[in-house]
Amino acid sequence: MSRKNTLHAQKGLIQRLVLAPYSVWALLFIIVPLTFVAYYAFTDNNDQFTMRNILRFFNETSSVVKNGETREVRRYLLIFGRSLKLAVISTVICLVAGYPFAYMLARAPARTQSILITIIMIPMWMNFLIRTYAWMTILQDKGVILNFLRTLGLRVDNFHIIGTETAVVIGMVYDYFPYMILPIYSVMAKMDLKLIEAAHDLGCSGAGVLRRVIWPLSLPGVISGINMVLVPSISTFYISQKLGNGMFYLIGDAIEQQYVANDLHFAAAIAFILMVVLLVCMALMQRAANRRAFA
Amino acid sequence: MKKTISLLLCLALVLSISVALAGCGGKTRTLNVYNWGEYISDGSEGSLNTIKAFEKWYQETYGEKVRVNYTTFASNEDMYAKLSSGAVSYDLVIPSDYMIARMASEGMLLPLNFDNIPNYQYIDDSFRGLYYDPQNLYTVPYTYGVTGIIYDANVVDEADVGGWELMWNEKYAGQIVQFNNPRDAFSTAQYKLGIDVNSTDHADWDRALEELKAQKPLVKSYVMDEIYNMMESGEAAIGAYYAGDYFTMVDAQSDDVDLQFYYPERTNYFVDAMCIPSCCQDQELAEIFINYMLSEEPAVANAAFIYYASPNSLVYENEEYLDELGEETVEILYRFTDVFGERLNEFAFRNLDAETLSYITSLWETLKIG
Amino acid sequence: MKPVSKVYTALILIFLFAPIIILLVFSFNASKSLSVFSGFSLHWYEELFRDHQTLGAVRNTLILAVSAALISTAMGTAAAVGIYRLRNRYLRVALDTATNIPMINPDIITGISLMLMFVYVGRLFGAATSLNFVTMLIAHVTFCLPYVILQVLPKLQQMDKALPEAAMDLGCTPLRAFFKVEVPEILPGILTGMIMAFTLSLDDFVISYFTAGNGFETLPIRIYDMTKKTVTPKMYALATIIFFVILALLLVSNLMDSETSQDVKDARTKKKERKKAKA
Numbered sequence: 001m002s003r004k005n006t007l008h009a010q011k012g013l014i015q016r017l018v019l020a021p022y023s024v025w026a027l028l029f030i031i032v033p034l035t036f037v038a039y040y041a042f043t044d045n046n047d048q049f050t051m052r053n054i055l056r057f058f059n060e061t062s063s064v065v066k067n068g069e070t071r072e073v074r075r076y077l078l079i080f081g082r083s084l085k086l087a088v089i090s091t092v093i094c095l096v097a098g099y100p101f102a103y104m105l106a107r108a109p110a111r112t113q114s115i116l117i118t119i120i121m122i123p124m125w126m127n128f129l130i131r132t133y134a135w136m137t138i139l140q141d142k143g144v145i146l147n148f149l150r151t152l153g154l155r156v157d158n159f160h161i162i163g164t165e166t167a168v169v170i171g172m173v174y175d176y177f178p179y180m181i182l183p184i185y186s187v188m189a190k191m192d193l194k195l196i197e198a199a200h201d202l203g204c205s206g207a208g209v210l211r212r213v214i215w216p217l218s219l220p221g222v223i224s225g226i227n228m229v230l231v232p233s234i235s236t237f238y239i240s241q242k243l244g245n246g247m248f249y250l251i252g253d254a255i256e257q258q259y260v261a262n263d264l265h266f267a268a269a270i271a272f273i274l275m276v277v278l279l280v281c282m283a284l285m286q287r288a289a290n291r292r293a294f295a
Numbered sequence: 296m297k298k299t300i301s302l303l304l305c306l307a308l309v310l311s312i313s314v315a316l317a318g319c320g321g322k323t324r325t326l327n328v329y330n331w332g333e334y335i336s337d338g339s340e341g342s343l344n345t346i347k348a349f350e351k352w353y354q355e356t357y358g359e360k361v362r363v364n365y366t367t368f369a370s371n372e373d374m375y376a377k378l379s380s381g382a383v384s385y386d387l388v389i390p391s392d393y394m395i396a397r398m399a400s401e402g403m404l405l406p407l408n409f410d411n412i413p414n415y416q417y418i419d420d421s422f423r424g425l426y427y428d429p430q431n432l433y434t435v436p437y438t439y440g441v442t443g444i445i446y447d448a449n450v451v452d453e454a455d456v457g458g459w460e461l462m463w464n465e466k467y468a469g470q471i472v473q474f475n476n477p478r479d480a481f482s483t484a485q486y487k488l489g490i491d492v493n494s495t496d497h498a499d500w501d502r503a504l505e506e507l508k509a510q511k512p513l514v515k516s517y518v519m520d521e522i523y524n525m526m527e528s529g530e531a532a533i534g535a536y537y538a539g540d541y542f543t544m545v546d547a548q549s550d551d552v553d554l555q556f557y558y559p560e561r562t563n564y565f566v567d568a569m570c571i572p573s574c575c576q577d578q579e580l581a582e583i584f585i586n587y588m589l590s591e592e593p594a595v596a597n598a599a600f601i602y603y604a605s606p607n608s609l610v611y612e613n614e615e616y617l618d619e620l621g622e623e624t625v626e627i628l629y630r631f632t633d634v635f636g637e638r639l640n641e642f643a644f645r646n647l648d649a650e651t652l653s654y655i656t657s658l659w660e661t662l663k664i665g
Numbered sequence: 666m667k668p669v670s671k672v673y674t675a676l677i678l679i680f681l682f683a684p685i686i687i688l689l690v691f692s693f694n695a696s697k698s699l700s701v702f703s704g705f706s707l708h709w710y711e712e713l714f715r716d717h718q719t720l721g722a723v724r725n726t727l728i729l730a731v732s733a734a735l736i737s738t739a740m741g742t743a744a745a746v747g748i749y750r751l752r753n754r755y756l757r758v759a760l761d762t763a764t765n766i767p768m769i770n771p772d773i774i775t776g777i778s779l780m781l782m783f784v785y786v787g788r789l790f791g792a793a794t795s796l797n798f799v800t801m802l803i804a805h806v807t808f809c810l811p812y813v814i815l816q817v818l819p820k821l822q823q824m825d826k827a828l829p830e831a832a833m834d835l836g837c838t839p840l841r842a843f844f845k846v847e848v849p850e851i852l853p854g855i856l857t858g859m860i861m862a863f864t865l866s867l868d869d870f871v872i873s874y875f876t877a878g879n880g881f882e883t884l885p886i887r888i889y890d891m892t893k894k895t896v897t898p899k900m901y902a903l904a905t906i907i908f909f910v911i912l913a914l915l916l917v918s919n920l921m922d923s924e925t926s927q928d929v930k931d932a933r934t935k936k937k938e939r940k941k942a943k944a
Contacts, residue, residue: 014839019747019760021740022810026763029807033778034766040781062661065508075657078664101677104670118915121860123681124868125911126688126904129888133896134684136521137691137700142528144687163516174680190823224815227768235771238870238889246475246517249663252773259777259875260372261656262379268781271774282769327879332890339712339899347717364880365718367890382784383879384794523895528700543895549701574793 037275040268053269076254076270080277083251086165087234090172094180094229095222097173102181102221103214106188117185120178132171132242139167139243163245171239172229179228187221188214219289227282235274323360326580329374329385331567332367336593336600343596349587361580370476378403384574386581389437392427392566393478396646404433405571411582414589421632422606425566426640434568435585438603440538441565441631441639442479443558449551450532458559459487461533463506468513472525472534475517477659478644479563480507483535486561486642493645497654504658508665517663523547526554537565538627539602556627564639566606604628685908692901699898709902716899722887723903726867729798729883733805734863740806741813741862742855746847748814749821764811772808776875779804783876796878804876805866812865813858820854821847 044050062075105116123131138144139162149156161167191214199209237252251274258267328346338344346363353361366385368374371394377383379401390398398404409415415435428434444461455464462471462483474480484506485492490499515531525531526544529552541556548554569588571581587593591609595616598605605611617625632639647655695704713719744760751757767775780796787795824847832842848855870885877886888900 014843015747015750018743019751022744022747022814023760025740025807025810026760029779029803030763030766033775033782034770036781036785037774037778060657062657062664064661064665073664075660075664079660082664097677100670100673104674115919119678120681121864122908122911123685124864126685126907127885127888127900128868128870129885130688130896130900130904131684133699134687134691134901136524137687138683140525140528140700141530143700174684177681186819190819224768231769231771235773235871237773241475242521245515247663249660252771253663254660255773255777257656257660260370260376261652262372262376263653263656264380264781267777271777275770275774278769278771331894332887332892333894337718338715344715344717366880366882367887369890369892380780380784381788382780382794382796385879519892520895524698524700527698530700540894543697547697547701549698549703576793 034275037268037272040265041272042269044265053266054273056266057269057273076251079249079254080251080274082248083234086168086172086248086250087230089165090169090176090233091180091226091230093169093173094177095226098177098180098225099184099218099222102184102188102218105181105185106191113189117182120181124178128175129238131175132239135167135171135174136162136242139170162243163247165244165248167243167245168240168248171243172233172236175236175239176229176232179232180225183224183228184218184221187218191217223285223289226285231278234278323362324577324580325362325364326387326577326584327364327366327385328584329366329368329378329383329388331389332369334367334389334567334601335365336596339600342600343593345588345593345596348593349584352587353583363584378572378574381574384576385572386575386577387569387584388572389567389569391644392425392568393644393646395434395568395570396427398570398572399428399433400646403573405573405575405578406432407435407571407585408578408582411579412586412589414586417589417608419606419608419611422566426643426645427566428568434570435589436566436568436606437588438598438601439564439566439606440603440628441558441635442482442535442563443538443541443556443627444533444535445526445541445544445554445556446534447526447529447532448553448555450529456555456557459483462535463487463510463513464533465513467533469515470532471510471513472516472518472522472531473507473510473514474535475519477655479535480517480659480662481655482563482644484510486559486563489561492563492642493647495648495651497651500651500655500658504662507662511662511665527552537603538631539604541627542602542624558631558634561638561642564635564643566643567603602628685904688901688904689908691898692905694898694901697895697897699896699901709898710906712897712899713902713906718882719884719887719899719903722882722884725881726883726885729802729805730863730866732802733809733866734859736802737806737809737813737862738855738859741810741858742817742851744810745814745817745821745851746843749818764814767808768811772869772871773875775808776804776872779807779872780875794879796876798878798881800878801873801876801881801883804872805869808869808872809862809865812861813855816858816861817851817854820851824850 041053042049042051044052057076058074060075061072062078063070064073064078065071105113108116136143140146141160141162143162145161146156146159161170195213195217196209199213204212234250235252235255237250237256240248240250240253251270255267255270255274258264258270336342336345338347346365350361350363353359368377371390374388374390375394375397378385378388378398395404412435418436422436422439424431425436444459446456446461450470451461451467455461455466461467462473464471473483481500481503482492484490484503485494485499488502488506490503494500516525518525518534522531522534522536523540523544526534527547528549538556538558541554545554569585571578575581588597589607589609591613594605594607594610595613598607598610599616599619610616611629620628635642691699691702692709693705693707694702695706695708748757748760751760770778779800783795783800828850829839829842829846832846833839837845870889873883873886874889877883884903888896
């Protein structure tokens with residue numbers, strides 16, 4: 001056998017060897033567990049097939065008083081809608097506040113870049129639950145912010161932050177902000193500067209360069225940033241409990257409540273529906289982005 | 296910079312593995328204990344470290360090493376979810392009364408061998424054969440207490456104080472905190488209305504829900520441990536919580552807050568007890584541990600640390616402990632039994648059937664989204 | 666930097682570090698309160714070092730995070746190399762999808778799904794316990810893997826393909842070529858992936874909550890379980906210590922970095938000088 005052939009065979013073997021552990025792992029611990037969620041969602045306590053859990057999500061109602069009127073609402077759809085709303089708001093804020101930051105970061109000198117990236121990640125090394133606790137101290141009625149306003153002589157006794165949607169959104173933005181910056185930054189850092197210069201040379205205005213060159217090129221990072229902020233903020237249950245004064249019952253709370261109430265089948269059903277919705281959303285977004293990038 | 300961090304990571308791994316391995320030498324018996332968070336004297340503030348003391352005592356007594364694997368849970372329901380899934384195995388758990396009844400009815404508990412627990416003699420007679428364990432098979436009581444109302448006397452009028460009505464008083468809108476767990480929250484409405492907290496009639500629970508819905512506009516927050524900070528700092532002025540915890544709050548209250556406590560005419564009575572789940576791997580060791588927990592030093596240390604009442608005569612007759620607590624504290628922690636008498640048992644939570652429990656969960660969700 | 670961007674950077678940093686400052690301040694509180702500051706004291710630091718349960722939880726958290734980071738980095742790097750060379754289109758799509766799933770799935774679903782599976786398998790084999798350190802480690806490795814792969818893969822794609830070919834033409838075996846040529850090229854990606862994996866594992870609460878088992882308690886779970894009693898400034902003291910340890914590490918490594926870059930510069934100037942001298 002020629003040397004080249006041996007090399008080729010060796011390459012093929014290595015190829016299979018390096019990929020094997022991950023393939024097995026992904027199958028066992030990513031794919032199979034999902035089938036368990038599906039299995040639990042569609043069965044009852046006696047392992048019989050049932051649609052009851054799924055239907056319960058769409059059909060169960062509660063009577064809610066709003067503006068003096070009592071109305072029947074579909075409970076889990078309402079909870080889902082609220083979670084989605086708060087998660088979208090948080091994601092948009094992260095994107096708007098984080099995008100320019102990521103751009104600046106990518107344009108900074110290499111040393112500044114690595115220092116700033118580390119600084120952004122430092123809070124993540126302190127525990128998530130503890131950070132949320134600290135936010136309670138800042139946001140509560142006798143907390144840091146309102147006490148400061150009081151010393152300025154403002155009358156803030158009827159003004160609250162904790163327990164409002166704002167507080168929950170602050171908690172979400174705070175915890176997931178780095179997840180927006182990092183992917184956008186890493187795409188931007190690879191961007192070819194010559195393209196931007198060329199656009200300038202061709203008479204593009206600053207805004208034009210941003211819209212026609214930088215934004216489309218950074219789209220992959222933006223999408224993975226949106227993914228990484230939207231997904232955890234839609235499913236959180238700790239932030240809403242602590243910063244929302246227990247007044248906001250989100251889809252993550254519902255799953256946890258059912259787990260604690262020992263109704264694993266219904267918990268799995270909610271999880272299953274949430275998973276399907278998110279998968280569809282992300283697929284659609286990916287497609288829209290692809291179309292845009294090639295247009 | 297990255298290289299340094301990675302190097303440190305590797306170093307940390309090697310170190311931690313060697314530390315873990317070092318702990319494995321020699322033959323050791325292991326005891327897995329599952330308890331509420333912060334529910335055992337742990338050596339803080341110069342108190343006794345119960346776990347370490349037990350390990351030491353055991354080695355001195357039996358000449359053999361023992362290792363206690365101590366893990367905590369956040370609520371009875373959390374504990375039940377973990378244990379009933381069969382995912383974990385513990386030798387000793389300390390749940391509350393109604394959860395004990397549920398576990399016993401589902402065959403999740405083992406009968407105790409009281410020969411291994413001679414110190415059981417110190418348990419007060421009134422704590423034997425109670426509603427959650429009528430034949431006295433499964434449990435050794437650990438702590439007990441009642442729920443009461445804590446209020447800030449600088450804000451609340453003395454005239455408004457007295458019953459559960461205070462938590463529905465519109466004068467204090469936005470200053471009231473309510474429990475953030477279904478069973479406790481519903482019970483406040485049920486005691487107020489005089490409904491049985493263990494009713495299986497949906498209509499009763501619906502009435503309690505209406506009461507809670509009416510209260511919601513006045514509620515500042517649904518809380519568990521957040522109540523400590525809220526009451527201490529004066530964020531909130533009225534809230535219900537477990538009797539002993541009131542003193543923890545008083546200790547840390549801010550200068551312009553004056554916390555006071557009372558129990559309404561009807562209120563929740565609870566007993567938390569040690570029991571051995573059926574997944575237990577070493578029943579004898581668990582019983583030795585229970586017996587140790589009943590002996591004077593650890594029992595007093597735990598009662599002083601947790602700040603709930605103890606059914607152990609070695610504790611409630613211990614002069615030093617009583618002096619330390621002071622007259623007012625003893626009054627609140629222990630004397631309520633004289634006030635309520637036999638009615639206490641009727642105020643306690645019982646195990647409810649699965650259908651009712653799931654109905655309560657759905658009512659709770661309705662309250663939360665309203 | 667322009668003044669606008671300076672103000673903007675400052676605002677973001679203030680936002681990110683406001684809670685950290687609160688942690689710092691209240692860790693020195695004399696009383697038990699997390700909202701009323703009643704005087705300076707080192708009391709909670711003493712308490713922290715007396716609390717074996719918490720220190721044990723810290724140790725467990727570190728063991729878990731370090732092992733998860735190392736395992737997921739090794740496996741993820743190998744996977745990235747494999748995926749990069751993969752020619753079979755269907756297999757590639759399948760692997761890409763599998764990699765994306767843990768990122769699109771909320772952690773609560775990853776946690777529940779793994780818990781359901783572990784419990785089922787445990788029952789199947791009649792094991793007394795089905796959740797323990799190993800299952801928790803598996804869960805952590807699983808959600809860290811995609812992050813490592815997504816850091817390494819782009820570095821491979823950026824690499825000049827001719828490099829390993831050239832090395833092999835010069836007589837290197839593929840394995841040797843990989844370690845001598847490819848690894849140095851993708852090293853920054855591997856390191857970033859490892860640090861990300863470590864950070865994610867350290868900070869995770871939800872997945873640990875569902876997959877935690879007997880006697881292996883991590884810090885987030887310990888804190889969560891304090892909900893009947895209360896979280897004390899002891900935990901803030903712990904966070905403060907972590908903060909300063911990280912800060913010290915960063916300073917030291919920064920100093921080392923600047924020294925090495927200084928060395929490189931020196932070497933270069935010397936080389937130039939020599940060249941000049943020769944000319």
